[in-house]
Amino acid sequence: MLIHLHLIRHGQTFFNRYNRLQGWSNSPLTASGMADADKAAHMLQDIDFAAAYCSDTTRAQMTAQRILDVNEQNGHKRPELISDMHFREQFYGYFExxxxxxxxxxxxxxxxxxxxxxxxxxxxxxxxxxxxxxxxxxxxAESDAEYWHRVEGGFALIASNPQLHDGDHVLQISHGNTLLSLMQRFAPAGYDLSVRPRNGSHTWLDVDFEKPLDEAVTVQIYNELH
Structure with a gap:
């Protein structure tokens, strides 16, 4: 089962603006952050999403809702938004x-x-x-092993969705360090990973869930803005 996974970094928050670590903690979207989400929504407005996922943080949920609102307004059936801790950013512990x-x-x-x-x-x-x-x-704070154990659980959650079929498009709201980590693991060459993915940016992964994870992911787009 090949799934087209569209990863959007959430809109800018006040912690992003103030250069503060923001993993499992949360701060509201700024006005610029809401605009980030709206730009991403219009970039994806023609995609028919079979499922939608995000972390259980308000910055991810608000970004997802704004994207799904526009998607629905453009005639697409609105999937249920599944919020789950497996899709959270890295946990920074004491340094949050x-x-x-x-x-x-x-x-x-x-x-x-x-x-x-x-x-x-x-x-x-x-x-x-x-x-x-x-x-x-x-x-x-999460170690590297603890982090990947949790993130891999997110991939397993998507794979276990009985409503998904081969070729479906899936929306997932993601986070800056997680996007960098996914790229470093699945596409370490050919991309400039010295620049952080921008708020509202689009990364597209094709995931073949019939293969082991390290063989399953192909990067189609990274850090795209419109």
Missing amino acids: GQDASLAWTAAGGPHGAPSYNAIVEQYGLAATRDFLKAADPFHD
């Missing part, structure tokens, strides 16, 4: 809501990599999660 630059300095500084990009360049993307967990005094 903190200034991102300070948090990544705390994580990577002891390893000689005092920024997010420096950690990625010297140690790889997985280390950003493991270093942050180690720096978290409560060790609540």
Whole structure:
């Protein structure tokens, strides 16, 4: 069963605007964030979605609703929106809501990599999660293994939907670091991953759910804006 998975990064929030880590915590969409969602909605208005998923955060839910509103207005049947924790952003634990630059300095500084990009360049993307967990005094932040176990559960949730058929299009509202992580895992070459996916951007993955996950995903579009 090949599914066309359309991933939209949620609209800008106040935490995005203030450069604060925002994983499982939440802040409202800004006016610009609502415009991000509306632009994404018009970009996808001609796609007939068989299912729609998002994390159980209001920023993802609001983005999804605005997209589905426009989709429905353009004559498409509105699918039920399924909100689930498996689609959340990475959990930053103690560092939730903190200034991102300070948090990544705390994580990577002891390893000689005092920024997010420096950690990625010297140690790889997985280390950003493991270093942050180690720096978290409560060790609540997700490790790389914990993160992928949860995210893979999201793919399994989509695969288990009995209403989906081969060739269906599925909407999923996603998050910045998750989109980067998916691209690093499934398309590590040929894309500039030094630039974060933009709010409201469109990433298209074709997923063959009859194959093991690491063989199942083909990237069609990354970080597209209209």
